[in-house]
Amino acid sequence: MSVEDEILRQRLASVREIRALGFSPYGHRFDYTHSIPEVLRLWGAAGAEELDRNRTTLRICGRIQTIRRMGKAGFAHLMQEGERLQIYLRQDSLTAAEFDLYRRLLDLGDIVGAEGYLFRTKTGELTLHVGRLDFLAKTLLNMPEKWHGLEDVETRYRQRYLDLIANPEVRRVFLTRSRIVASLRRQLEERGFVEVETPMMQPIYGGATARPFITHHNALDIDLYLRIAPELYLKRLVIGGLERVYEINRNFRNEGISTQHNPEFTMLEFYQAYTDYRGLMDFSCELLRQVAIDATGSAEVSWQGRTLDFGRIRRFSLREAILEFWRDGPPPTMDELRDPAWLARRSTKASPGEALLDVFEQVVEERLIEPTIIYDYPLETSPLAKSKPDEPDFVERFEIYAGGIEIANAYTELNDPQEQRRRFEMQLAAAERGDEEAHRMDEDYLRAMCYGLPPTGGEGIGIDRLAMILTDSRSIRDVILFPLLRPEPPLGLAERLRAAEAATAHEG
RNA sequence: GAGCCGGUAGCUCAGGAGGUAGAGCAUCUGCCUUUUAAGCAGAGGGUCCUGGGUUCGAGUCCCAGCCGGCUCACCA
Numbered sequence: 001m002s003v004e005d006e007i008l009r010q011r012l013a014s015v016r017e018i019r020a021l022g023f024s025p026y027g028h029r030f031d032y033t034h035s036i037p038e039v040l041r042l043w044g045a046a047g048a049e050e051l052d053r054n055r056t057t058l059r060i061c062g063r064i065q066t067i068r069r070m071g072k073a074g075f076a077h078l079m080q081e082g083e084r085l086q087i088y089l090r091q092d093s094l095t096a097a098e099f100d101l102y103r104r105l106l107d108l109g110d111i112v113g114a115e116g117y118l119f120r121t122k123t124g125e126l127t128l129h130v131g132r133l134d135f136l137a138k139t140l141l142n143m144p145e146k147w148h149g150l151e152d153v154e155t156r157y158r159q160r161y162l163d164l165i166a167n168p169e170v171r172r173v174f175l176t177r178s179r180i181v182a183s184l185r186r187q188l189e190e191r192g193f194v195e196v197e198t199p200m201m202q203p204i205y206g207g208a209t210a211r212p213f214i215t216h217h218n219a220l221d222i223d224l225y226l227r228i229a230p231e232l233y234l235k236r237l238v239i240g241g242l243e244r245v246y247e248i249n250r251n252f253r254n255e256g257i258s259t260q261h262n263p264e265f266t267m268l269e270f271y272q273a274y275t276d277y278r279g280l281m282d283f284s285c286e287l288l289r290q291v292a293i294d295a296t297g298s299a300e301v302s303w304q305g306r307t308l309d310f311g312r313i314r315r316f317s318l319r320e321a322i323l324e325f326w327r328d329g330p331p332p333t334m335d336e337l338r339d340p341a342w343l344a345r346r347s348t349k350a351s352p353g354e355a356l357l358d359v360f361e362q363v364v365e366e367r368l369i370e371p372t373i374i375y376d377y378p379l380e381t382s383p384l385a386k387s388k389p390d391e392p393d394f395v396e397r398f399e400i401y402a403g404g405i406e407i408a409n410a411y412t413e414l415n416d417p418q419e420q421r422r423r424f425e426m427q428l429a430a431a432e433r434g435d436e437e438a439h440r441m442d443e444d445y446l447r448a449m450c451y452g453l454p455p456t457g458g459e460g461i462g463i464d465r466l467a468m469i470l471t472d473s474r475s476i477r478d479v480i481l482f483p484l485l486r487p488e489p490p491l492g493l494a495e496r497l498r499a500a501e502a503a504t505a506h507e508g
Numbered sequence: 509g510a511g512c513c514g515g516u517a518g519c520u521c522a523g524g525a526g527g528u529a530g531a532g533c534a535u536c537u538g539c540c541u542u543u544u545a546a547g548c549a550g551a552g553g554g555u556c557c558u559g560g561g562u563u564c565g566a567g568u569c570c571c572a573g574c575c576g577g578c579u580c581a582c583c584a
Contacts, residue, residue: 003518003553007535066544073541090541108534121542145519145533147545152519154576166519210583229584255583256509265584406584437583462584475577486575 004141008500011140014105016504018135021097021105027136030113033059036080039118040126048120060085060128061113061136063165064106066146074102075127078112082171086127087114098133108146109139109165140497158488160481170478176295177467177479181248183294184268184461187287193244193270198233200226200250206445207231207384209437210253213263226252230269231384231458235413236448238271238456246270248463259475260405263484266463273454276386276412277396280457281373284400284408285313288371288466295470303403303472308371313400315373318360325364350433353378353393368401377411383423383439385411400461403469410459417449 015025034042039060043051062078062085073090089102093116106112113134121127144150149166156163156170163170185195203222205212207229215224230247237245248268255261272280292299292310299311316324323331336342337359340352347355347362356378368374375398379387385395397411414420424446427439467479477483 003535006553007518010535066546068543068546069540070543070546071540073543075543075546077544086544088542092541119542121544123542123544125542125544127542142518142534147533148520150519151521152515152576154515155519157576208584251584253583256581258580258583259578261583267584409584460584465584488575 005496005500007142008140008496009503011107011138012500012504014107015138018101018105018138021101023097023101023135025135025138027111027113027134030061030134030136031059032061032113033057036060036062036078036085037083039085039128040083043118043126046118046126048124051118051120051126055117057115057117057131058128059113059115060087061111061134064108064110064112067106067108069103076106078114079165082168086121086125087116087130088119088121088127089130089133093129093131094133101135102133105135107139109143110135111137111139154485157477157483157485173467173471173473173479174481176471177463180291180295180467180470181463183291184287184463185248187290188244188246188270191244191283193246193272194242196234196237196242196245196247197249198227198230198237198247200252202227202233204440204442204444205229206439206442208251208253209439210255211436213252213254228253229267229460231460232442232445234269234271235453235456235458236445238273238413239448239451239453243273243454244271257484259477260465260468262464262476262480265476265480268461268463269458271413271456271458273456275457276455277375277398277410277457280410280459281315281375281398284373284410284459287461288313288400291466292470301470301472303369303469304474306369308369308402308469310371310402313371313373315375317376318356318374318378319376321364321368321372321374322356322360325367327367328363351378351380353380357381365401365406366404369404371400371402373398373400380426382411383427384414384420386414386416387419405465405468406462407465407469408459408461410457413453413456413458415449415453415455417446420449421446 018025039058060078060080062080065077065079065084067076068074073088076087076089077084078087089099091099094102113136114128114130115132116128116130119127119129144162144166150156150162156167201215201217201224203224205225205228208231210228212225212228215226216222217224229251230249234245234247246268248266250264251267252264254263257263289299289310292301299309301308301310319334319337322337323334326332332342337356343352343355343359347358349355349358376388376394377385377397379393379395382395382397385397388394388396395411397409399406399410400408414423424439424441428441431438464476464479467473468476471479473479
């Protein structure tokens with residue numbers, strides 16, 4: 001018999017004994033007077049005499065993290081909400097059943113409730129002297145090892161609950177992620193933005209360049225696409241008079257998986273009527289500075305051994321950045337960056353604009369460690385952005401980089417329907433040349449634009465990537481609770497549970 | 509999709525010139541009423557990822573595959 005099956009049988013035998021002693025192995029409501037973090041906050045600094053003088057009865061609960069049995073007494077640590085408190089149990093303070101429960105039937109990972117009073121041990125640790133012990137939930141499988149936690153990356157992702165139990169820093173990462181989202185919501189709400197939800201299943205996908213997931217609706221007998229972006233729906237809402245809207249939700253892109261890409265990822269998109277990309281740059285700087293403070297306590301964030309200052313976000317135009325960050329010999333001149341022949345020598349891309357962006361991505365992108373705004377992008381790569389009045393081959397668009405990755409993309413929205421029609425037609429031509437990711441013609445969106453989209457600025461912020469930066473995480477999987485993995489083969493657990501149940505039933 | 513690295517007990521990991529598989533934690537038994545990586549004494553536990561091949565003999569060498577990680581490509 002394998003170790004796991006042996007443990008399974010032992011634990012199921014314990015379940016029967018716990019019941020026989022009058023406890024419930026899968027308990028019931030437990031009204032604790034204080035959570036463990038509350039206990040630590042209230043009494044963490046209280047001295048031994050003070051605790052003895054003001055002896056109060058508390059009820060606490062949590063998962064058993066360590067247990068040290070010493071004959072007629074012993075200690076355990078209970079873990080709740082990421083913090084732990086020691087409890088002390090002794091034979092002469094408990095009923096026979098309670099002591100038996102503690103002595104023979106508690107395993108690491110079990111969830112218990114305890115009532116008692118606080119004291120300090122010889123070594124000074126705050127500890128609950130238990131007068132009543134309650135059983136709340138049994139663990140049937142071995143918990144991860146206590147010294148090293150859970151290291152196996154695959155298990156950490158597949159069984160995130162174990163990761164959260166065993167690795168306190170993982171818990172902190174996801175709490176920080178939650179604070180990031182809360183901070184963004186609060187800041188947007190304070191400025192009058194309205195949160196909305198737009199379709200995830202779309203008949204025509206758009207708003208980004210990516211391959212989609214396709215699904216099927218049976219009753220309507222139509223294929224639908226999981227959205228690659230909410231952009232076109234949010235702008236319809238701006239047309240409808242929701243002048244400040246935002247959505248924080250999932251996008252789905254049928255592309256490769258990497259440390260920076262998960263097929264489903266979370267995006268904040270917000271639109272503000274009557275502003276432009278300059279206005280959004282200023283807003284973004286405030287937004288990111290405050291998010292950094294709310295998430296980490298400081299606008300200066302440590303990332304992979306460097307310090308990123310979200311209080312001072314640099315700004316370069318795309319072409320300035322190429323000159324600034326050029327490392328491969330003497331930098332080109334601004335005239336060369338404007339010269340299609342020069343660009344064609346530097347990139348295999350079809351058009352000068354695409355080639356310029358290609359050069360930027362080769363030369364600059366990974367060097368943008370410090371938070372940086374890059375603005376003024378080539379028109380060809382931005383089918384939904386308004387062009388610059390004085391430079392029609394470029395659009396009023398910027399991206400924000402930090403840690404060498406793109407975390408935001410924003411532009412002044414194109415609001416001329418005839419120009420939008422021409423851009424769609426350019427995309428169709430690209431699609432005919434074989435560009436799988438080219439934008440589709442979206443006449444329904446064109447119709448909406450024909451009713452008048454006010455001058456508007458719109459921005460998307462990649463929440464997962466922002467969370468990576470603000471939690472010092474190297475992989476997007478470390479900030480997504482359940483990243484996509486290939487499915488596991490069948491576990492055979494139901495069969496093992498059935499066998500163990502049959503075996504212990506015979507013993508009983 | 510390509511390259512590199514990895515997969516040994518429930519967990520964390522050693523080991524391996526080819527010759528019956530190791531530690532710590534966890535589990536079980538015994539002792540222990542202020543311990544805290546509790547301690548002490550003993551015991552059980554393995555498809556060394558899978559399938560082929562070479563060999564008297566493969567966990568170790570070779571090939572293929574599976575799963576994962578990293579890098580690159582695509583992308584945000």
